[in-house]
Amino acid sequence: MVTIRKYSKQHDEANVMQLIANEDGWDYANSDMAKQYKAALEQSVTYVAYYDNQICGYSRSLNDCGFYIYVCDLLVSPTYRGHSIGKQLMECIYAHYPNHVVYVMSGVDGYYEKVGYSKEGSIYLVPNPSV
Ligand SMILES: CC(C)(COP(=O)(O)OP(=O)(O)OC[C@H]1O[C@@H](n2cnc3c(N)ncnc32)[C@H](O)[C@@H]1OP(=O)(O)O)[C@@H](O)C(=O)NCCC(=O)NCCS
Numbered sequence: 001m002v003t004i005r006k007y008s009k010q011h012d013e014a015n016v017m018q019l020i021a022n023e024d025g026w027d028y029a030n031s032d033m034a035k036q037y038k039a040a041l042e043q044s045v046t047y048v049a050y051y052d053n054q055i056c057g058y059s060r061s062l063n064d065c066g067f068y069i070y071v072c073d074l075l076v077s078p079t080y081r082g083h084s085i086g087k088q089l090m091e092c093i094y095a096h097y098p099n100h101v102v103y104v105m106s107g108v109d110g111y112y113e114k115v116g117y118s119k120e121g122s123i124y125l126v127p128n129p130s131v
Contacts, residue, residue: 002056002085004092007046013038015055016048019077026075045069047092049076049085056080059089061102069097071104087115 007016017038021029028037041060049057057076061069071093076085093102105123106112113119 002049002051002083002088004047004049004088006096007041007048007058009038009042012048012055012058013041016041016046016058019055019058019075022077023075028073044072045093045097047089049080049089051080057085057089059093061093063097063100066100069093069100069102071102074104086111090115 017029017034020026020037027033045061045063047059048055055077057080058073059071059075060073061071063069071090074086074089076089090102090104094100103120104112104117109119
């Protein structure tokens with residue numbers, strides 16, 4: 001049985017950081033970023049998914065002053081993929097923020113299309129004039 005609940009630093013920080021450390025290509029647990037990312041987990045709209053006592057996924061989102069929620073990070077442990085945990089982590093945001101519009105910053109369009117999300121606009125990188 002999967003339980004999804006709000007993130008708590010005390011109970012979840014070490015588990016989420018371990019999940020990230022185990023995922024190829026996710027750098028937030030590296031020594032140069034870990035401290036900043038732990039603070040981000042706490043300050044963001046963050047949910048964790050557990051199967052029994054085992055962490056199986058999390059999401060981290062930004063609340064744009066009550067207008068929109070932007071999902072920045074979504075990760076499900078490889079062991080637990082394909083059981084709709086990713087979908088449930090996204091849906092639980094509406095349970096807590098029913099009057100917001102939720103957008104996800106996609107790194108995997110194929111997945112979001114598969115779960116039936118519609119594409120609205122796109123994201124552009126603003127070049128830094130001082131670089
Ligand atoms: C993307 C991710 C969160 C999906 O989690 P999940 O709990 O397995 O997702 P769900 O169970 O809701 O959906 C699984 C379905 O999506 C499909 N899927 C997963 N990743 C996909 C991708 N990149 N492209 C297309 N389809 C994908 C699976 O094949 C599966 O299809 P099936 O039901 O026909 O077998 C998970 O694969 C993951 O953590 N990936 C690595 C991190 C990542 O890419 N995060 C998103 C960054 S924005």
